[in-house]
Amino acid sequence: MNIRFEDGTYESEVKTVLENYNMTTNYSIDCNTGSVGNKYYIMADKDNRDIRCELRKGMEEENKDWIIxxxxxxxxxxxxxxxxxxxxxxxxEKFLSILNKYDTRVKKFVWCYIRFEKPGGSRYWIPEEDAVKMKNELENNESIFTVSIDYINDQ
Structure with missing residues (x-):
């Protein structure tokens, strides 16, 4: 399971979130290790369409992919x-100048990979129904942006 937390979230906070969920399955946590996609983000007020429009316009003019x-x-x-x-x-520089105009800063996602384990430390599979329920409950946490379930076949 991959979880995207807001900037500034510490691993101890991740552990607290998972402990509050009262997970009965053993798991390990790896935060910000290896290659993760979408490292950066900005926060834009839902009512302020100007910044989003200006960013799109700038992307077209500069022929650059600023927004994923x-x-x-x-x-x-x-x-x-x-x-x-x-x-x-x-x-x-142009992207950053647009952000400055709207007093917006680039932040960095905190990515955490949760690996479910058997007591001996080997990989553990959880039923899809449990994983989906866990995903839905975790996404209600204010510091979590997204939860994705990573299905890997061990054979």
Whole structure:
């Protein structure tokens, strides 16, 4: 299971979230290790379409991919949208100047990979129904943006 937390979330907080869920399955946590996609994001007020329009216009003019296409509209969180941005964007002066105009800052996702384990430490499979229930409950946590279930066949 891959979980995308908001910037500034510490591994101890991740453990607390999972402990509060009262998981009965053994698991291990790896945060921000290895290659993870969508490392960066911005928060845009849901009522402020100007920043999103200006970013799209800038992308077209510069012929650059600043916004990750699968998240062009963003993930709704309260009164804001979480919009994943490319690494190219966080190093682009025009992109950063648009953000400055709207007093918006680039943040970094905290990615955590949860691996379910048998008591001996080997991989553990959980039923899809349990995984989906866990995903839905975890996504209700304010510090979690997304939860994705990673199905790997061990054979």
């Amino acid at each position: 296409s699968s998240s062009a509209t963003g993930i709704r969180r309260g009164d804001s949208y979480v919009i994943a941005v490319s690494e190219q964007a966080v190093n682009d």
